[in-house]
Every structure is written in C-alpha cells, then in structure tokens.
Amino acid sequence: MEVCRRPGDGEEGGGELLLGGLHKFTRYTVVVQAFNQVGPGPLSEPSTAQTMEDVPSMPPEDLRCVGLTSQTIQVSWQPPPTSHCNGLLQGYKMHYEALLDDQWPGVDEGDTRKTTALTALLTSLRKFTNYSVQVLAFTRAGDGVVTKPLVCTTEEDGAPAEIKVVVSSSQSLLVSWLPPNDPNGVLTKYNLYTRIVDGRDELNHAKRNLPSQHTSYESKGLQQHVEYQFWVTASTRVGEGHSSRVVAQVPTSRGQFTL
Numbered sequence: 075m076e077v078c079r080r081p082g083d084g085e086e087g088g089g090e091l092l093l094g095g096l097h098k099f100t101r102y103t104v105v106v107q108a109f110n111q112v113g114p115g116p117l118s119e120p121s122t123a124q125t126m127e128d129v130p131s132m133p134p135e136d137l138r139c140v141g142l143t144s145q146t147i148q149v150s151w152q153p154p155p156t157s158h159c160n161g162l163l164q165g166y167k168m169h170y171e172a173l174l175d176d177q178w179p180g181v182d183e184g185d186t187r188k189t190t191a192l193t194a195l196l197t198s199l200r201k202f203t204n205y206s207v208q209v210l211a212f213t214r215a216g217d218g219v220v221t222k223p224l225v226c227t228t229e230e231d232g233a234p235a236e237i238k239v240v241v242s243s244s245q246s247l248l249v250s251w252l253p254p255n256d257p258n259g260v261l262t263k264y265n266l267y268t269r270i271v272d273g274r275d276e277l278n279h280a281k282r283n284l285p286s287q288h289t290s291y292e293s294k295g296l297q298q299h300v301e302y303q304f305w306v307t308a309s310t311r312v313g314e315g316h317s318s319r320v321v322a323q324v325p326t327s328r329g330q331f332t333l
Contacts, residue, residue: 098160127161130218139226144201150193161213173204202258233316239323250290259310261286269303
C-alpha cells in the first residue's frame with residue numbers, strides 16, 4: 075500500500091491521505107488516530123469505502139467447443155478467477171470466425187455475441203468448416219482479457235446428386251450419380267440401396283457398398299416387368315450422410331432413360 079499525504083490546514087488542522095496500491099473492487103475500513111507528545115488519542119469511528127471496478131484481468135477459463143452437427147457448434151466456458159474479475163461481471167462476449175482456405179480468419183464469416191450464460195450454440199454454420207472461437211468477460215468498466223483462439227470443426231455431411239437409372243439390357247439396369255455438391259469431408263464409400271416392388275408388394279431390399287471412386291453400378295440378372303428402385307448415400311469417416319432421391323426403372327427389351 076502506498077500512502078501520500080495531501081496538505082491540510084496545518085499541523086493542528088485536518089488533512090488528507092491518499093491510499094494507493096490497493097486491490098481493485100475491494101472494500102476497505104479506515105480509522106484515524108491522533109497523537110501528541112503525551113501519546114495516542116482515541117480511534118475515530120470506522121469509515122468504509124470500496125475501490126472502483128476495473129476490467130477483468132484474466133480471460134474466462136476452460137473454453138471448449140464441439141461440433142454437434144454439420145452446421146452447429148456448442149461452445150462453453152467458465153468465469154475468470156474471482157480474484158481477477160475486478161468487479162461484477164455483466165456478461166460475456168463471444169467472437170467466432172470461419173477459417174476458410176488459407177485465410178486467417180475468414181472474411182465476412184464471423185460474428186460477436188453477448189450473453190450472460192456460460193454456453194452458446196452456434197447455428198447455420200458452414201458444413202465441415204473450421205471455426206475460431208474466443209470469449210471475454212466484461213464489467214461496467216469495460217472488456218476484459220480475451221481467451222486464446224480455440225478451433226472447432228462442424229461435422230461432415232452430404233448427399234449424392236443427379237442420380238439416374240438407365241436400362242442397359244433386358245435384364246440389367248445401370249445406376250449412376252454424381253458426388254455430393256458439398257461433401258463436407260473425405261468420402262470413404264457409397265451405399266447403394268435397391269428395392270424391388272411388384273405392384274404394392276415390396277419383394278426385396280438390399281444394400282451394396284461401393285468404393286468412393288465409383289459413381290455408377292450395373293445391376294444384372296434382374297427380372298423383366300418388375301420395378302426396381304434405387305437410392306444412394308455417401309459416407310465419410312464420421313458416418314453415412316443424407317440420401318439421394320429415389321429413382322425407379324423396369325427392365326425391358328427396349329432401353330429407356332428415367333431421370
């Protein structure tokens with residue numbers, strides 16, 4: 075503690091002392107005692123005062139984030155240490171930005187939110203994209219220290235596009251598709267589903283795994299005048315994505331296209 079005397083009315087008059095080096099946002103009790111050559115006199119009545127608030131001097135702790143879906147991230151944190159809040163916390167500011175290509179951070183791909191909670195849900199994000207997240211606490215005095223950036227990634231997702239089926243022979247159908255427009259990850263395989271329908275009856279249902287490099291499959295040994303339905307999904311390391319639309323065709327002796 076630092077003590078600085080301010081001039082008063084003289085040795086027998088009043089005066090002021092400036093107490094410095096105190097803790098921020100801390101209540102102090104002060105008493106004054108006069109003394110002379112004979113000795114000290116009685117203590118004054120206690121007087122209590124509190125130093126003013128300041129901004130937090132440490133960032134929030136235990137910042138975490140996890141990708142819940144292909145477009146959603148959950149973020150959580152804990153308050154700064156009590157001894158470093160330096161006031162009454164009014165809330166938190168969380169800033170997040172997409173990290174696109176070689177940009178750090180992405181341009182026009184971020185936002186800042188205010189909250190009084192210790193968690194936040196980020197929605198409508200880019201699929202399979204890295205996001206940088208930072209959080210700070212603030213008091214009435216202003217913003218505190220911001221956390222170091224934490225990178226979190228949205229999950230992978232995606233459906234194959236432009237699926238079609240073509241009659242290749244009287245007992246064969248050729249199914250083809252395009253990779254997902256937005257694969258949101260590295261494709262590991264395709265899952266081709268087949269359903270046989272005779273009138274209102276479903277006769278069979280099958281699934282076939284195909285390498286990720288293949289975007290077509292010829293189904294052979296089929297029955298004529300029976301409807302075959304096909305749809306396909308793409309898989310990444312996370313799992314299976316959304317399904318394409320269902321296409322149908324009936325093997326005949328004359329080739330036809332069904333789009």
